[in-house]
Amino acid sequence: MSEPLLRVEGLKKLYSIGGNALLHAVAGVDLTISRAETVGLVGESGCGKSTLVRLVTRLIDPSEGSIRFEGVEIGDQPARGFGKAAQRAHIQMVFQDASDSLNPRFTAFRAIADPLRRLKGVSGAALRERVEEVARLTGLPGELLGRFPHQLSGGQKARVGIARAIAVEPRLLILDEPTSALDVSVQVVILQLLQDLKDRLGLSYLFVSHDLNVVRLLCDRIFVMYLGRIVESGPAEEVFSAPTHPYTRALLSAVPTPGISSRDRRIPLPGDPRSPINPDPKVCSLYGRCYRSTDRCTETMPPLGDIMPGRQVACHFPILDAAPQPMVAAGE
Amino acid sequence: MTIDRQSVPLLAIEELSIEFRTRSGTVRALDRVGFSLKRGETLALVGESGSGKSVTAMAIMGILDDAAHVTGGNITFGGLDLLCASPRALAEIRGREVAMIFQNPRAALNPIRPIGKQIADVLVRHGNVTGAQAPERAIEMLAKVRIPDPKRRAGSYPFELSGGMCQRVMIAMALACEPAMLIADEPTTGLDITTQATIMDLIAELAAAHSMATLLITHDLGLASEYCDRIAVMHAGQIVETSPTAALFANPRHPYTAKLIAATPGDVSCLADLASIPGGLPDLRRVDLPACRYSARCERSADECLLLPVPRLALAGGAEVVCRHPL
C-alpha cells in the first residue's frame, strides 16, 4: 500500500484564551488523501474546518499531531518559514472569497505570476508564457490579464484564484468553498473546470464546503466534521445515501433540494453546539443535541472507528439501518 | 393609516419599471415587473445576482435609493397605492403592516443597543405599546422566536449572539407588530444549513399562525421549493415566469427557468448532468436593450423577441410565463 499523498494523524490546535481556558479548535483529527482523489470536508461554522485547512496548508502551526505529505513530516516545520520549504509549491489553496484573496493593487497577471516568481524563480518571457498558459487552462481570456480585481466579474475572479493556485503545479489543492459566492450558473462552469483540471493535471483536492449538494457531485470520499473532530467518513455516495452518524443525518435532512420537500424528514438539532473551550473529554461533542444519546454518551467520548470497510464513524449508537429516519420536527 | 388586510390580492405589482440615474448611465433596473401575493401565501422571488429582486423589495418598502426613479407601473398594498402614498403614510405602514428582514442580520442590528431594547423600540413606535409595557412584550417576542432564556438574553448585545440568533432577533423585530406581510431578503444566506432550516421553519410557522403573507427573496431554488407556494423567476429586471412551486419544477415553461433548474445541483447524480447558462447578463445601462432581456442567451430567440414587447401568457393554475416561445 503506497503512502497516501497526505496523512494527518492526531492533529490538534488549541488556542489559549486567558487563564487556563483552552479553545479546542481542532481536537484530534485523522485524515488521509490519496493521489488523484477528491476528498470533501463538510461541517458548519465553528466545527474547525477553517483551522484544519490552515494547518494542512501550513499557514499555522499545530499544537499536537503529525502532518505527513508524500511521506515527509511537514507539521514540525514552522509556518513562518514554510514559504521556503520544498513542499510549499505542492500544497496550494483556492480561497472562498476570490475578491478578498486578490490584492486590489495587482493585475490578474501579477497575481498569477506571484507564486511563479517566488516559488519557481521564473521570470521574463518564460513567466509570461506560463501565466498565459495557465490562464488558458482556466478559461480566462488573455485580455483580462491586465485587469484589476474590481474590473472582473465574480466568475473571472474565481478563475484568477484557481489559475494562481495551479500555476506552480501543486499536487494537493485545497478548495475552501470556492463557489459559495458565485451565482448558480457560474458555479456550474467553475465546478466543471475544477473537475477537468483535476483529470488533466492529476491533482488531489480537499474540497471544503457547506453545500452538500455540491460536495456530493465532486467528491470521492467525505469527512464530516463537528466541534473539532471527524465524526464520520467514507465514500461520498455511501455517506450521503446512508449516513450513520446522527449529526450527518441531521445535516442531510436540512438540505433543501429543488422539487423535493424535506420538511417532514427534518431532524432537528435543538440548542447550540457545546462549548469548544476546555471541553469535557468524556462527553460526546453532540451530546445535548442528539436524539439518540444516553448516559453512555457522557461516560466516554466515542472514538472514530471502522463500521464497515472504508467507513468510519465516531458514535456509540450509529444508525445502521438503510431507511432514512422519519422524524417530525417537534416544537422545541 | 391602516390598510385593508382582507383585500385580494394583498399585494399587487403591475408593470413596475424603475431606473437608476448614475454617473455611468441610466440603469434600467426593473422592466414591467408584475406579480401578486395573497394573504397567507408565500411567494419566492428567485433570480441570480443583478436580476432586480432586492430592488423590487425595496420599492415595496419605499426605501429605494434617491437615484431611483419609478418610470411606470404601480404597487398596491391592501388597497393603498404605495407609490403615491405620502412619506408619512409609508413610515406608518413600514413596521406595522409590512416588515422586512435582511441578509447579514448582525449588520442590520444596532451594535451598541441591547436586543431587548431594539425590539421594544419597534413596539413603541408601531405597536401602540407604552414604554412601560414594551420590555415585557419584547421578552415575549424573544420567546416566540425560540431564543433560549429570553429574559436574560434581552440584555445581550448583537455581538454576543450567533448569526442564527441575530436573525431570530430580526424576525422578532419584524413580527412584533404582527404585520400583514413579511419581506425576507436572502434571510439565510451565510448561515449554516441546520440554522437555515430552523430559521425558515420558524418563519413558516409564524406566518401560518398569523396568516401573514411572505415574500421570500432568494437565489436558492431549493429554499424556494421547500418553503414557498409560488415562485416568480426574475432575469435582468424582468419577471420571466410565475408558477405554483410543484408545477415550476415539474414543467418549467420559460427557457431561463429550465436552464436555472438544470444548473442547480440537487438531485443530479454527476457533474456532467449540470448545465451552465450560456452568455451573461446584458448591461442594463444600454439604451438599445432588447424587449426580452434573455433573448441574447436563448436558443429559442428570434428577431421578434428583440423588438416586440414580450407577451404575457396566462397558464393553468394561476401560472404565467412571459415569453414568445415558451417551452
Next chain:
Amino acid sequence: MTEALRHARYVLSENPVTAFAFGLFTFFVLCAILGPALVPYSPTASDTAQALRPPSAAHLFGTDQLGRDIFSRVVVATRLDLGIAVTSVALAFGIGTLSGLCAGYFGGLTDRIIGRIVDTIMAFPLFVLAMGIVAALGNTLANIIYATAIINLPIYARLARTEANVRREAGFVEAARLCGNSEARIVLGQILPNIMPLMMVQVSLTLGYAILNAAGLSFIGLGVRPPTAEWGIMVAEGASNIISGEWWIALFPGLVLMAAVFCFNLMGDGLRDMVDPRKRT
C-alpha cells in the same frame, strides 16, 4: 509606466481643479529651480536709498527696510521653502510609514515600542516640540528639516499602522504567504501599495504643514537666519512695518505662502486618484 502616465493624464483632464493645482505646483518647482538665475535683483543686494518703496515697475513687490527687492527674495525663497518641505516630508513619510506598517502588521512588542515612541512625540504640542529641537540643536537648515520631519512622523505612523492592521488578516495576505512571500515582501510589496492612495493625500497635506512649520520657526527667530530669503522670515520682518503703512513687505510673502499651501492641499485628492487603481475606468 506609460499606463500610469496615461492614467495621470486622464485624472488631470477629468478634474480641472486638480489640473490647476498641479500646474501651480509645476510653476513653484520651476521657480525653485530657475528662480535664482532669472530674478532681476540679487536677494541680498541692499540699496538703502531704495528702502521701503511700494510696488512699482522697477520693484514688482516693492522693497523692504534694507532696500532689497522683495520680488526677487520671494522667488529665491521658493527653493528654500520647497526644499525644506519636500525633504522633511520625505523623511517623515519614509520613516513614519515603515514603522507604522511594521507596528500594524507584526503587532506585539514591535507595535508597543513604536507606539510608545509615537505617543511620546504626540504628547508635545508639535510646534513647541519643533521649537525645542531647533533651540537645543541650533538653527541650522538640517535641524529645521529634522525637527519638521519628527513632528510630522506620527501622522504617517498612525495611519500606516491602522491600515496595515486592517489588512493583515486579508485573504490576499494569506494567499501571498502560500505563494512563498516572506513577511518583509508582504509588508512592502503587498500591503504598502494598498495604502499608498491614503498616504498620498497625507503627503500633500503634510507638505503644507511643513512649509507653515518652517515659516513659523523663522517667524519667531528659530528658523533660518537673516539675510537668507525665506517666506516666514520675510513675513516676520515685514510684520512690524504694517502699522507704519508699508503693507507690501509682509503681504507678498504671505500670499505666496498661502498659495503654496493651498496648492498642496488641492493636489492631495489628485494624487490619490492617480495612485488608486479603483479610480481607473
